[in-house]
Amino acid sequence: xxxxxxxxxxxxxxxxxxxxxxxxxxxxxxxxxxxxxxxxxxxxxxxxxxxxxxxxxxxxxxxxxxxxxxxxxxxxxxxxxx
Amino acid sequence: xxxxxxxxxxxxxxxxxxxxxxxxxxxxxxxxxxxxxxxxxxxxxxxxxxxxxxxxxxxxxxxxxxxxxxxxxxxxxxxxxxxxxxxxxxxxxxxxxxxxxxxxxxxxxxxxxxxxxxxxxxxxxxxxxxxxxxxxxxx
Numbered sequence: 001x002x003x004x005x006x007x008x009x010x011x012x013x014x015x016x017x018x019x020x021x022x023x024x025x026x027x028x029x030x031x032x033x034x035x036x037x038x039x040x041x042x043x044x045x046x047x048x049x050x051x052x053x054x055x056x057x058x059x060x061x062x063x064x065x066x067x068x069x070x071x072x073x074x075x076x077x078x079x080x081x082x
Numbered sequence: 083x084x085x086x087x088x089x090x091x092x093x094x095x096x097x098x099x100x101x102x103x104x105x106x107x108x109x110x111x112x113x114x115x116x117x118x119x120x121x122x123x124x125x126x127x128x129x130x131x132x133x134x135x136x137x138x139x140x141x142x143x144x145x146x147x148x149x150x151x152x153x154x155x156x157x158x159x160x161x162x163x164x165x166x167x168x169x170x171x172x173x174x175x176x177x178x179x180x181x182x183x184x185x186x187x188x189x190x191x192x193x194x195x196x197x198x199x200x201x202x203x204x205x206x207x208x209x210x211x212x213x214x215x216x217x218x219x220x221x
Binding site: 037 | 159160161162
């Protein structure tokens, strides 16, 4: 079975919080290259890893990962205001 | 751009590494067959071996591929474990086909299998997973 592409906001959340790839990798227990693969959406994480990423950012998994392309944050905020 | 150059450099290194290993074996077998060991033949075999060892260090040592394929499975993260498993799967298939082909050639030609070809096969079996990993997944 081919897995679906997962979109994510890891790069955005990481830069927003000023965390380096290495720091994030250490916190979630993976190699820093794996963070790069995740950010480029070239690798789908396991459920366990997705939850660990969610715990680091203090956000629910569905806010970080999606099966459809994610809207820009400005659009999300605008939609919330409406 | 730089990434692509690095990637093609590693692929070139892999080709050089395998060609130099094959050259070492072929030269050794050739000089053994004609039974003509002299200074020139020794230099030819040693040069091929030197190129193999140098490219081995540059391709597998400097890139960290050797370390990655020889780390305990428990020390790999989930993506690395997946990459390693896939590399091993492909390497096993390639090695099986390669070794059976070589054995067939030796069986048909009735040449005796030398210690050097045996050693080369062992080296290939050992470096094949790292080679597949570098060829397929390196970025």
